[in-house]
Amino acid sequence: MLTGKNLVAGEWRNGDGTFTAVDAASGDALGPDFAEATKQDVADACAAAAEAQKVFGALPLAERAKFLRLAADKIDALGDDLTRRAMAESGLPEARLTGERGRTVGQLRLFAEEVEDGGWQDLRIDHADPSRTPPKPDLRMRKIPVGPVAVFGASNFPLAFSVAGGDTASAFAAGCCVVVKGHPAHPGTSELVAGAIAEAVSECGLPAGTFSVLSGTDYALGEALVSDPRIAAVGFTGSRAGGLALMKRAAEREVPIPVYAEMSSINPVVLMPGKLEQSAEELASAYVGSLSLGAGQFCTNPGILLTVESEATSRFLVAVKDALGAVPAQTMLTSGISDAYRSGIETLGGLSGAELVGVGEEGSSACGRAHVYTATGSDFLADPAFEQEIFGPSSIVVRCKDLREVAQVLDELEGQLTTTLHMIEADYDDAAKLLPILEQRAGRIIANAWPTGVDVTHAMVHGGPFPATSDGRSTSVGTLAIGRFLRPVSYQDLPSVLLPQRLRDDARPKLSRINGEWRALSDT
Ligand SMILES: NC(=O)C1=CN([C@@H]2O[C@H](COP(=O)(O)OP(=O)(O)OC[C@H]3O[C@@H](n4cnc5c(N)ncnc54)[C@H](O)[C@@H]3O)[C@@H](O)[C@H]2O)C=CC1
Numbered sequence: 300m301l302t303g304k305n306l307v308a309g310e311w312r313n314g315d316g317t318f319t320a321v322d323a324a325s326g327d328a329l330g331p332d333f334a335e336a337t338k339q340d341v342a343d344a345c346a347a348a349a350e351a352q353k354v355f356g357a358l359p360l361a362e363r364a365k366f367l368r369l370a371a372d373k374i375d376a377l378g379d380d381l382t383r384r385a386m387a388e389s390g391l392p393e394a395r396l397t398g399e400r401g402r403t404v405g406q407l408r409l410f411a412e413e414v415e416d417g418g419w420q421d422l423r424i425d426h427a428d429p430s431r432t433p434p435k436p437d438l439r440m441r442k443i444p445v446g447p448v449a450v451f452g453a454s455n456f457p458l459a460f461s462v463a464g465g466d467t468a469s470a471f472a473a474g475c476c477v478v479v480k481g482h483p484a485h486p487g488t489s490e491l492v493a494g495a496i497a498e499a500v501s502e503c504g505l506p507a508g509t510f511s512v513l514s515g516t517d518y519a520l521g522e523a524l525v526s527d528p529r530i531a532a533v534g535f536t537g538s539r540a541g542g543l544a545l546m547k548r549a550a551e552r553e554v555p556i557p558v559y560a561e562m563s564s565i566n567p568v569v570l571m572p573g574k575l576e577q578s579a580e581e582l583a584s585a586y587v588g589s590l591s592l593g594a595g596q597f598c599t600n601p602g603i604l605l606t607v608e609s610e611a612t613s614r615f616l617v618a619v620k621d622a623l624g625a626v627p628a629q630t631m632l633t634s635g636i637s638d639a640y641r642s643g644i645e646t647l648g649g650l651s652g653a654e655l656v657g658v659g660e661e662g663s664s665a666c667g668r669a670h671v672y673t674a675t676g677s678d679f680l681a682d683p684a685f686e687q688e689i690f691g692p693s694s695i696v697v698r699c700k701d702l703r704e705v706a707q708v709l710d711e712l713e714g715q716l717t718t719t720l721h722m723i724e725a726d727y728d729d730a731a732k733l734l735p736i737l738e739q740r741a742g743r744i745i746a747n748a749w750p751t752g753v754d755v756t757h758a759m760v761h762g763g764p765f766p767a768t769s770d771g772r773s774t775s776v777g778t779l780a781i782g783r784f785l786r787p788v789s790y791q792d793l794p795s796v797l798l799p800q801r802l803r804d805d806a807r808p809k810l811s812r813i814n815g816e817w818r819a820l821s822d823t
């Protein structure tokens with residue numbers, strides 16, 4: 300079924316040389332050979348995207364929504380072939396990938412509803428007042444797509460953060476054409492999804508340049524894509540080094556562009572004393588479950604847990620050791636990622652004050668073995684190396700002498716995607732004192748749950764201050780993500796016939812801001 304070719308504006312192309320997909324568990328090659336996309340492919344995909352942008356960016360919202368829904372249907376129709384290929388390439392289990400497929404099509408459909416709602420256009424009208432000195436002009440504002448977006452597929456979510464993942468869905472919803480740099484760890488999965496979207500593009504009568512997918516192993520491919528003058532913004536999920544390199548490239552362009560990169564986060568979890576006293580064993584088992592989920596390959600992994608030194612903390616650590624003993628080693632996404640995990644663990648274990656709490660079961664070299672370390676608050680504060688993200692099933696329990704030291708550690712941490720408080724009512728006064736710090740540190744604050752697992756909704760923020768993301772003012776999950784790929788335009792004193800339809804006096808948008816007042820449809 301697979302051709303190994305890249306999708307360049309509707310055309311399936313061979314490239315310059317080939318690379319091989321690898322079965323994550325066995326290390327065996329998976330056919331066919333995959334084409335390395337060329338610089339010419341980048342140039343052609345971007346030129347076609349710029350042309351297609353004129354049509355796709357101007358589509359009526361109902362048609363844009365129809366395209367998103369058809370794309371979701373086409374991915375659904377790939378059925379188990381898609382799941383099986385993603386399982387082989389990523390080593391992730393069937394249940395996880397079935398769930399991820401549901402999330403992927405679900406978010407395309409949610410964005411379709413969001414497109415139709417139109418509230419994200421943020422329509423504003425300020426009527427003219429010729430009697431004012433100086434005369435006040437008529438001003439009408441809406442948000443429009445920024446232009447073609449480059450999306451870097453992530454290795455750890457081969458569906459929900461890849462070819463048709465959240466970045467692609469939100470860029471399409473904003474009205475932007477998309478050129479994807481496919482992740483070389485799952486080229487077959489990428490090709491299947493690319494084919495589904497290409498069919499939706501064609502059946503909706505959209506220009507073929509609306510969507511392209513270029514896979515390859517060479518960083519030069521991603522650099523060429525970010526450098527292309529027709530690309531207007533970038534979405535990325537991956538390593539801190541990769542995100543920083545692409546941000547630098549984007550900033551050095553003749554016309555710099557924004558890069559929305561989600562990179563590195565250790566997601567601090569605080570066990571408040573009242574809750575820990577009551578539920579040490581239960582918390583330990585849930586903690587080990589969260590840190591080892593999906594071989595720990597989540598940017599929301601709870602990489603650091605903070606407690607206050609006590610008898611309950613000792614009980615918690617014993618329970619963590621016991622729970623870890625039963626955690627099977629799980630296949631990691633790539634040999635590079637499992638090598639990086641092993642070396643990260645070795646570095647952490649060698650830091651002054653780090654003590655091993657326990658380990659999971661041992662597995663093959665393709666697997667990640669769960670590890671939990673502990674250190675005191677003062678050892679942690681003495682060495683910034685403790686807060687390096689280790690991508691995999693590991694975490695560190697930091698034992699602080701009191702809640703002031705907990706606050707101090709939180710205050711010293713870099714920006715995070717999430718922060719979590721486990722608490723009972725008796726802890727609320729102390730929790731209230733920590734909240735201002737947590738808000739400064741992260742994009743999402745969680746109570747009595749674990750950070751892994753991100754709901755795709757309207758109020759979700761999957762973002763946070765650097766290095767969690769390159770721009771803490773945005774999110775890569777949920778409908779708010781559309782805002783990354785929009786820019787505002789004001790129309791001053793334009794004759795009504797030349798105005799965008801939704802800004803005319805006879806239009807009835809659901810919500811708009813007229814002379815500063817919010818108007819719902821029923822008021823107009
Ligand atoms: N925090 C997170 O959500 C994630 C973190 N990671 C981290 O990244 C490491 C490597 O995993 P990958 O998924 O392969 O991420 P990666 O950042 O190495 O690669 C992601 C994509 O960006 C491209 N890329 C990376 N560096 C580039 C550069 N300098 N110039 C141009 N293109 C570049 C790659 O070709 C790939 O398509 C993991 O060991 C882990 O530490 C990986 C996935 C998610």
Ligand SMILES: O=C(O)CCC(=O)C(=O)O
Nearest residue numbers: 596597598599751752753
């Ligand atoms: O936990 C999730 O569902 C999303 C995590 C994520 O964005 C990531 O690991 O890259």
